[in-house]
Amino acid sequence: MPVLCMISIRCLLLHQQYSVSVRSMFRRLFSTSLAPSNLHHRSYRNLQNAFTLPNPTLNLLSKTCPAARFQTIKAFRRFSCSYSQMGEARRPLSVPIPAVDKADRSELLRALEASLGSAFSSEPLCPNPSPLIIVISGPSGVGKDAVIKKLREAREGLHFVVTATSRAKRPDEVDGKDYYFVSKEEFLSMVERDELLEYALVYGDYKGIPKQQIREYMGKGYDIVLRVDIQGAQTLRRILGQSAIFIFLVAESEMAMVERLIDRKTESAESLLVRIATAREEVKHVRNFDYVVANAKGKLENAVEVVKSIIDAEKARVQQRRAVV
Numbered sequence: 001m002p003v004l005c006m007i008s009i010r011c012l013l014l015h016q017q018y019s020v021s022v023r024s025m026f027r028r029l030f031s032t033s034l035a036p037s038n039l040h041h042r043s044y045r046n047l048q049n050a051f052t053l054p055n056p057t058l059n060l061l062s063k064t065c066p067a068a069r070f071q072t073i074k075a076f077r078r079f080s081c082s083y084s085q086m087g088e089a090r091r092p093l094s095v096p097i098p099a100v101d102k103a104d105r106s107e108l109l110r111a112l113e114a115s116l117g118s119a120f121s122s123e124p125l126c127p128n129p130s131p132l133i134i135v136i137s138g139p140s141g142v143g144k145d146a147v148i149k150k151l152r153e154a155r156e157g158l159h160f161v162v163t164a165t166s167r168a169k170r171p172d173e174v175d176g177k178d179y180y181f182v183s184k185e186e187f188l189s190m191v192e193r194d195e196l197l198e199y200a201l202v203y204g205d206y207k208g209i210p211k212q213q214i215r216e217y218m219g220k221g222y223d224i225v226l227r228v229d230i231q232g233a234q235t236l237r238r239i240l241g242q243s244a245i246f247i248f249l250v251a252e253s254e255m256a257m258v259e260r261l262i263d264r265k266t267e268s269a270e271s272l273l274v275r276i277a278t279a280r281e282e283v284k285h286v287r288n289f290d291y292v293v294a295n296a297k298g299k300l301e302n303a304v305e306v307v308k309s310i311i312d313a314e315k316a317r318v319q320q321r322r323a324v325v
């Protein structure tokens with residue numbers, strides 16, 4: 001019995017080798033021209049008969065190894081099915097195609113359309129991109145605002161959501177542009193009215209993302225850019241899942257990140273310590289993001305280029321992300 005099984009497997013291998021080589025020979029034969037002759041069809045029918053003729057090898061196999069026979073039949077079905085699809089596109093031409101060096105383009109187009117049985121479509125072959133939600137996050141002082149500022153200058157069709165915050169305005173910040181500066185009480189009543197997609201208490205101040213702004217701009221076809229801290233990004237991942245793109249911004253090293261925060265001169269000594277300690281932990285969250293982008297010292301432009309490329313790549317995805325807020 002084991003001997004019989006080994007013989008059967010050998011036979012199967014030989015049979016499969018034979019069908020593979022015949023298949024590739026066959027493909028070559030049929031892929032040479034758009035105008036197959038009857039000969040091709042006859043050859044195909046002969047070959048099909050050869051496959052379906054009572055075959056002692058197959059019979060032997062079916063008795064000894066039913067699974068092997070099933071595989072062989074499956075392989076043949078796949079082969080004949082792909083042939084018939086191929087055959088549809090290569091059926092004999094009903095309209096002669098004029099010589100390409102003699103006919104003009106419109107003549108050729110008409111003849112090709114008539115032969116194929118339908119007009120060529122001018123509909124775009126690329127996916128119609130749906131508006132994206134791009135979440136940009138990273139440790140404190142890594143350059144999120146700097147990257148977003150450059151991105152704003154470099155690219156149209158993006159809406160940068162203005163976050164509501166209860167923190168005090170810095171001297172160089174503009175209300176309604178950098179943040180919506182609101183009191184703690186105002187912020188909490190927005191929470192009660194369920195007006196925020198996500199909110200958090202960050203270093204003693206509230207920050208939150210107004211839903212209405214996102215809906216309005218997505219409705220107009222804009223891509224949405226959200227700038228959030230790591231805590232916010234985690235919450236957004238839970239809410240939006242894979243429907244949004246999550247980009248993690250990092251400095252080239254921890255030292256570079258600390259120097260950048262010191263040089264900014266916006267933090268007190270205590271706040272600097274808290275931010276740096278937090279940033280150390282936050283870097284570990286990179287695995288929850290889709291992309292990581294380095295914003296190296298003096299290379300802000302590079303970081304912005306990478307973010308732009310990510311957006312371009314996402315626009316070309318076959319399976320588009322569809323965020324609903």
Ligand SMILES: Nc1ncnc2c1ncn2[C@@H]1O[C@H](COP(=O)(O)OP(=O)(O)OP(=O)(O)O)[C@@H](O)[C@H]1O
Pocket residue numbers: 138139140141142143144145146147260261263264295296297298299300
């Ligand atoms: N590639 C870079 N090279 C040099 N300096 C940079 C670069 N990117 C940003 N900076 C500077 O680093 C400082 C921190 O940047 P930024 O305020 O954009 O960080 P952030 O991530 O938004 O910080 P936070 O989360 O604390 O608000 C700023 O002074 C900014 O000008």
